Amino acid sequence: MVNFNPNEPIYLQLMNRIIGEIVRGQRKAGEKLPSVREYAVDVGVNVNTIQRVYRELEYEAIVETKRGQGTFVTSNSERLETLRDDKKREIVHHFMKNMQEMGYNKEEMVMSIKLQGDEE
Amino acid sequence: MIEVNNVSKRFLITKSLDNCSIKLETGKIIGIIGENGSGKTTLLKLLSGLLRPSSGDVLIDSEKVTRRISSKLAYLTDADYYFPYFTIEELIRYYESQFADFDTEKALQIIDFMKLKLEQKIKYLSKGNRNRLKIAVTLSRNAPYILLDEPFSGLDPLVRKAILKGMIQFVDLSTQTVLITTHEIKEVEPILDEVVLLRDGRVLVKQSVEEIREAYGLDIVSWMEKVYEKGDI
Structure with a gap:
């Protein structure tokens, strides 16, 4: 479970967390992210929130969702x-x-x- | 969808709910919050058909709520008395016989997730484990609506965490909607989509949790204090 800053939306905090992990190299280009439910259980938030996080990251072209396979860090260098x-x-x-x-x-x-x- | 239209509920001379109207969409986890005596439990009981409104009406999926609503609504009571003479396995068999939507495989998964054992007798369970069990059988129903009345009250942090994680893991928001009454707002906040704030039997406001953080820069407890102070937002 993650402790969230009370005055910022949780989805933004989680987006920043994932972006930070990518920049630090803890999540590599093309790497698969956990499924929505896995990640939700892991950080202790609502499944709808994680869906939004992945959607917004996809909108910003940071991750890609491949149908039936899951969500991946972009491989666009x-x-x-x-x-x-x-x-x-x-x-x-x-x-x-x-x-x-x-x-x-x-x-x-x-x-x-x-x-x-x-x-x- | 849940619709509450101009509902009042009186017990003798006290008004527990006072002309409440609210619409709740499906696919969300919704927290019903407010100080003691604000009408949270009464609202849940009206939704589950355990109480009838003194005036106004309660509709679930456009149907007027009666006791028959229990076929599509799983209700977790805050009462502590709970089938003491059964073992966990017997309780599961019993639920299976009572509810067409009871998913035995899911029940076994949740029992395992909660680290309970089928052969345990309920009367010998600790309070924490009894509450884990109550949540387990409630979440094992594939009911479109799940109502949880104070699922965390009086439980230690480990049990509260197990219940929260169980809810994230085993509720399917593409087909289910969850309503929770609670005072443990800080802990539940990360899993809530929306909150409904009650005071003196009235609905003060319904709002998305992320919107509250975004618009006011506040967590729910601070926001609730503000709304209570001003009587409005």
């Missing part, structure tokens, strides 16, 4: 590359927002990444 880029942009955006809130400007952000990046 271009799409996977843009997915990886999108995730990167999202994380950087989040980082920049936090830094801005604290009052750091862009130069400071770039410098701190360079310096700390070398250290770590």
Whole structure:
């Protein structure tokens, strides 16, 4: 069972979870995803919610449903590359927002990444 | 579809439901929530034909509800007394003889899923296992409507989790609809499609759980508190 953030729809959280697993390489191109019911039992949510997750992921061309066979991570490497880029942009955006809130400007952000990046 | 039209239910002088109207679509898991005495159990009993409305009418699939509705509706009561003299296997045989839609193979699967044993005598089961069993036989009916009255109350977290997982695994939402009354909202929330919020015998609002998160950025408990505070959304 998964603990969900209370203020965001569950289907979005699960989409992000699967996208994260794909970007990290825990789910590979062309790999089969669990069946709707298996996944629902596994994470502890309604079957209708998982159906929506798979539908929306398919709409975004991240997964493909093959009739009678199940749902698979796309094997389109271009799409996977843009997915990886999108995730990167999202994380950087989040980082920049936090830094801005604290009052750091862009130069400071770039410098701190360079310096700390070398250290770590 | 379930339709409740202008239904009131009085017990002597107390009004348990007060001019309620609501329509519920099939293929969903719907939570009936609200504080104690808000009318949740009365609503379920009216839907199952165990009670009759003082006024208004209750329709299931366009048919007026009578006691005969039990042929297409599986009802899990919150009563604790439950066939103490049977073994689990005898209870299954009994259910088989009573309900045409009872699916024995499914029952055996759920019994196994719940880690129960057929030869166990019901009176010697722990409270948790007795409730696992009640859920097991209720979900073993391929009834179009399943009504669960407080399936989690007084049970430990492991049993609650087993019941939740059993519901996800064994309910077929392409042919079945589930109504649950509960106070354990946080735990049930991930499996609910919709909630119906009651107060003082009235339906305050019916809404999709994902819409509530999306529109208000709130989980159901916080949303419910807000609605109760304002008396509206």
